Amino acid sequence: MTSETMFTQSAALTMGVELELQILNSRDYNLAHDAADLLTVLEKIEHPGEVKPEITESMIELNSSIQTRHDSLLAELRAIRNALAEAARRLNLRIAGGGSHPFHKWSERRIFPTERFRHVVEVYGYLAKQFTVFGQHIHIGCPDGDSAIYLCHMLSRYIPHFIAMSASSPYQQGTDTNYQSSRLNTVSAFPLSGHLPFVQSWDEFTAYFEKMRMFRIAESMKDFYWDVRPKPDFGTVEIRVLDTPLTVERAAMMAAFAQSLAAYLLAEHPLKPLEDVYLVYKYNRFQACRYGFAGTYIDAYTGQRCPLKDDLFAALERVRPHSAALGATGALETLEQEVKAGTSDAAWLRQAHEKTGSLNDVVRMQSEEWMQEEAAIS
Amino acid sequence: MTEFEFLPRFPLPVNPLALFGVLLLAGVLCGEFTRRVLNLPRITGYVLSGLALGSSGLGLLDATMRDYARVFVDIGLGLVLFELGMRLDLAWLNRDRWLAMMAGAECVLSFACMFGALVWFDISPLHAAVAAAVGVSSSPAVVLLVARELKAEGQVTERSLNLVAINSVVAVLALTMLLSWIHQEYQSGPVTMVLHPLYLLLGSLLLGLLAAHLTLDLARWLQKRVEQHAALLLAMIVFLVGASSVLKLSILMVMLSFGMLVRNLDDEHVLMSVDTGRLGQIFYIVLFVAIGAVLNVANLAVSGALAVVFIAARFVGKSVGVLSFAHLSGIRPGSGGLLSLALLPMSGGAMAMTLGSAASYPGFDTRLAGMVLAASLLLDLAGPLAVQFALRRAGESHEEEKT
Numbered sequence: 001m002t003s004e005t006m007f008t009q010s011a012a013l014t015m016g017v018e019l020e021l022q023i024l025n026s027r028d029y030n031l032a033h034d035a036a037d038l039l040t041v042l043e044k045i046e047h048p049g050e051v052k053p054e055i056t057e058s059m060i061e062l063n064s065s066i067q068t069r070h071d072s073l074l075a076e077l078r079a080i081r082n083a084l085a086e087a088a089r090r091l092n093l094r095i096a097g098g099g100s101h102p103f104h105k106w107s108e109r110r111i112f113p114t115e116r117f118r119h120v121v122e123v124y125g126y127l128a129k130q131f132t133v134f135g136q137h138i139h140i141g142c143p144d145g146d147s148a149i150y151l152c153h154m155l156s157r158y159i160p161h162f163i164a165m166s167a168s169s170p171y172q173q174g175t176d177t178n179y180q181s182s183r184l185n186t187v188s189a190f191p192l193s194g195h196l197p198f199v200q201s202w203d204e205f206t207a208y209f210e211k212m213r214m215f216r217i218a219e220s221m222k223d224f225y226w227d228v229r230p231k232p233d234f235g236t237v238e239i240r241v242l243d244t245p246l247t248v249e250r251a252a253m254m255a256a257f258a259q260s261l262a263a264y265l266l267a268e269h270p271l272k273p274l275e276d277v278y279l280v281y282k283y284n285r286f287q288a289c290r291y292g293f294a295g296t297y298i299d300a301y302t303g304q305r306c307p308l309k310d311d312l313f314a315a316l317e318r319v320r321p322h323s324a325a326l327g328a329t330g331a332l333e334t335l336e337q338e339v340k341a342g343t344s345d346a347a348w349l350r351q352a353h354e355k356t357g358s359l360n361d362v363v364r365m366q367s368e369e370w371m372q373e374e375a376a377i378s
Numbered sequence: 379m380t381e382f383e384f385l386p387r388f389p390l391p392v393n394p395l396a397l398f399g400v401l402l403l404a405g406v407l408c409g410e411f412t413r414r415v416l417n418l419p420r421i422t423g424y425v426l427s428g429l430a431l432g433s434s435g436l437g438l439l440d441a442t443m444r445d446y447a448r449v450f451v452d453i454g455l456g457l458v459l460f461e462l463g464m465r466l467d468l469a470w471l472n473r474d475r476w477l478a479m480m481a482g483a484e485c486v487l488s489f490a491c492m493f494g495a496l497v498w499f500d501i502s503p504l505h506a507a508v509a510a511a512v513g514v515s516s517s518p519a520v521v522l523l524v525a526r527e528l529k530a531e532g533q534v535t536e537r538s539l540n541l542v543a544i545n546s547v548v549a550v551l552a553l554t555m556l557l558s559w560i561h562q563e564y565q566s567g568p569v570t571m572v573l574h575p576l577y578l579l580l581g582s583l584l585l586g587l588l589a590a591h592l593t594l595d596l597a598r599w600l601q602k603r604v605e606q607h608a609a610l611l612l613a614m615i616v617f618l619v620g621a622s623s624v625l626k627l628s629i630l631m632v633m634l635s636f637g638m639l640v641r642n643l644d645d646e647h648v649l650m651s652v653d654t655g656r657l658g659q660i661f662y663i664v665l666f667v668a669i670g671a672v673l674n675v676a677n678l679a680v681s682g683a684l685a686v687v688f689i690a691a692r693f694v695g696k697s698v699g700v701l702s703f704a705h706l707s708g709i710r711p712g713s714g715g716l717l718s719l720a721l722l723p724m725s726g727g728a729m730a731m732t733l734g735s736a737a738s739y740p741g742f743d744t745r746l747a748g749m750v751l752a753a754s755l756l757l758d759l760a761g762p763l764a765v766q767f768a769l770r771r772a773g774e775s776h777e778e779e780k781t
Contacts, residue, residue: 025531027465028651033774037533041708090708091533092470108776357602360651 004220005206007145010066010235012266013326014141015073015259017064019244019251020054020134021084021370022101022363024094029363031058031104031132034093035112041090047083048076055117056109056132060084060095066141070256070328077248085371094367097251098349099134099169099183099243102359106130106173127190133183134244136166138255139236140262145202147266148230151237152196153273154265155228156281159241160288160297161312165335166242166254167292168345174359180292180346181243184285192218193225198275205230227285237262241285246345246369256331260323261315267322276300284308292346293339309339394446398664401439401447404431405663419524419762424663426759428670439671451668454661456619456633458519460611461654463637465536466543476707477537480700481544484721488545488695489514489552495691496746499684505746508556512750513692513724515549516542517761518630520723523662524765526655532774533709538720538765541700543634546725550628554578581627586635589618593640598648607650612657669758677752685752696721716768723761724754 025032035057042051050063062080067073088095109129111117121128142148167180179185187193199205212218221231227241239258245251264270280298287295293309316336323332338344348369352362405424412423431439439447471478492513496506521542525535554575593614600606615633622632640649678685697718704714769775 025536026467026470033531033776034533036773037708037710040710044708087708090474092467092474092536110776356647358650361647364647 005209005232007142007148007202007230007232008235009143010141011068012141012143012147013259013263014066014068014236015255016066016139016234016236017073017077017251017255018137018139019062019077019097019248020136021060021062021244022096022098022134022366023058023060023088024096024101024363024367026092026094029094029360029367031101031109032093033057033110034091035060037091038084038087038093041087042083045083045087047080049080051080051084053112053114055112055120055128057112058101058104058109058132059112059134069326070252070259070331073255074249074252077252081248081370081372085373088371094364095370096363096367097134097168097244097246097248097370098345098366099167099181100172101132101134102171102349102353102362103174104132106132124190127186130186130189133169133186135183135187135240136242136244136251136254138239138242138258139231139234140239140258141234141236142230142266145205145230145232148232148235148237149196149199149202149205150269150273151262151265152228152230153198153277154271155237155239155261156195156277157300158261158315159227159281160284160295160308161315162239162254162258163241163243163285163288164292164295164308164344165257165312165339166245166250166345167289168243168246168349170346170349171353171359171362176350176353179289180344181289183243184241184289187225190225192223193227195226195278195281196229198273198278200273243345246348246366247372248370250345253331253335256323256326256328257319257335259326260319260328260332263322263326264319270318271301274300292344293342312339392443392446394449397443397446398450401431401450401664401667402660405667409663419766420527421520421523421666421762422759424666425670425673425762428667429673429675430670431667432671432673434673434675439668444668444671447664447668450661450664452619452623452629453616454658454665455519455629456615457654457658457661458522458665459630459633460615460637461658462518462522462539462543462546463634463639464641464654465539466634466638466641467540468638468642471540474707476703477540480703480707481541483702484541484696484699484718485514485545485548487699488692491691491695492688495687496684499687501746504556504559508553508560509688509746509750511549511552511556513549513688513753514552515546515725516696516721517723517725517757518542518546519662519665520758520761521720521765522655523666524762525769528766528769528774529776530769530774531776532772534713534716534720534772535769535774537707537709538717538768541717541721543638545721546630547634549725550630551575551579554628578628578631581625582622582631583635585618585621585625585627585632586639589614589636590639590643593636594644594648597650598646602650604650604652608652608654608657611652611654615654673755673758674751675755677748678755681749681752684749685756688749688753689756692724693718693722713772716772719764719768722757722764724757 023032023034023038035053038060039053049065052061054061064073064076084095106129109132111121142151163181169181169183170176170179172182197208199208218224228237228239231238242254277300280300284297288308295308296305297308297311298305316332323329349362352365353359356362404427408427409420409423412418413420429435489510492510493506496509497503521538558570558574593610596610597607600610618632618636619629622629700718701714
């Protein structure tokens, strides 16, 4: 076993959040190119967690530290948010959430000058610049590699749920895509996107990985752009289908749901991994991207079709005891109420556009929502 | 009466539109040549074509012709200043006080250095102060248009534009005050000295304020349609250029305050973001051809040496001002030097004002007027290069990537 496939043990059910964010100018709210300056200023402002460059100079990535509870995660995300907002204000920049920038032109993007990012451009060409989309990744700690594989397969059943609850990329390149999350269409273009093969243990996975390396298709785990993937060096499973929500509050809520769901799956082992999940996988995923919670969901275990919304409510019911133990009851109740009321970030963005009639204004409101101006000043 | 009355008579009269076309064509061709062949900013090409057509060259663009071209030049200037005003972000200056301090220091120190140098070279203090006040302003047109040409975006670009807007306003105010002082020397009361700058400042702000409110009300009524908003802004800009001339206000201050207020008063975000630069592109070309035409190479032979001293003193003052606050104002190390370089171009507008003032006061030091013109010539040619270098070096230019 090489260092790449050595599964670092981590405390079960710890969680961490990564948020890819948009850097905007304050003139017309197009994407700016100031990632490097922003990071320089941020170095001088004390904050928890970590903030890192991303593939283009218009993006920045915020990482939480390892957390065990929703409330402490939220507090930390808010502290990083405030520091980042303060740094942005000093440079007259704006920061926003959302899975896509509504009107930027991908051809105008510039690649952040590091070797890895240059390599990505060399391999993928224009896809690298089109990859200026913004996602939330949630890490869930796993005690060992086998449970990481189990968790990956079981979470695959819930990928549509995560897509629908985080969907915030209805606009791309200045037009309404009619999707709730258009961001994942960009991800799907990459040859190594998709899902984990149907391996049953960490050893089987290691064998698969070594084969891919022998074929020279992949060199490291980073080359797999899967929706859910094990992250052996962190000892986690990483959920990568979420759009970056419009606020850190929603981001913490998503993480709380993921943590409660993982707690339920790992503690109760309710079902065995089923290859049929991957037969309906793309259909379900598309429905969630296109229609959100109004989409159709096919349960591979029963063959039943239902609105995705109903399957989420059932899932919330199942994880309830575990969420209570993790202190996530409040967050999950809010989630349930929002889905019942039909509110979502994608809907919020479309309403903003209807109200203001201009995508520049939509992005301005997006940045006000993320930076929480009033809260920071008072 | 002959049968050939329908034919045009020679010599052909000057037609402003035909002139506009010729200037535009000369500028476009020359600009493209400098860009492609010499890899210099197009603006340098525009200025060079003006120089070739003007009094230093073929002499085609003489004073009469320049009067015809005046209206296009003023519109070009109006558009540039409006865009610069839109970029002047008071809220930012309020948040980043170090940037505001930098702006103040840069103005004061460059004034002091130029003043000191000129007095050292036996220019009378009052006249030295006038020249120094001209030198305080960086050229809004050059900095903004080079930034546009490079599609530059980033901290050096944004900060240099804000500094340019501020030092232009400071220069106009200082210059007005000093010119009134000269008034006094040439028999005009002390009242003028106070009232004239006050009229310029308050009058320009008031006109800008009224125009900004009117624009926002109309924009609200027009609703969010970008073509309508573009037409609205263009109409307001052209109107204000004319109005400020009728009311004897400074175009620079009226347009800057209009641009600044229309942005800063727009709490409800009714005005859409309009790319006024694209509307103005053709006017900009004519603007720089005309600037080139005014320049006179002969000045260089007479006052070249003093001009070089003046430019050096100006650069030292501006650099020290910028560098003392660069590290406090949160930009990357090294950006401070590039920022001071980007302030190098000197304002053609201020230059024109000095010309006017020198003409109306017979006692004005002609050596000094020649020196300012020589400095303008040097900086109109070197300035665009300096800005291009600074913005490229800062990694903020956005030309086609070489991949």
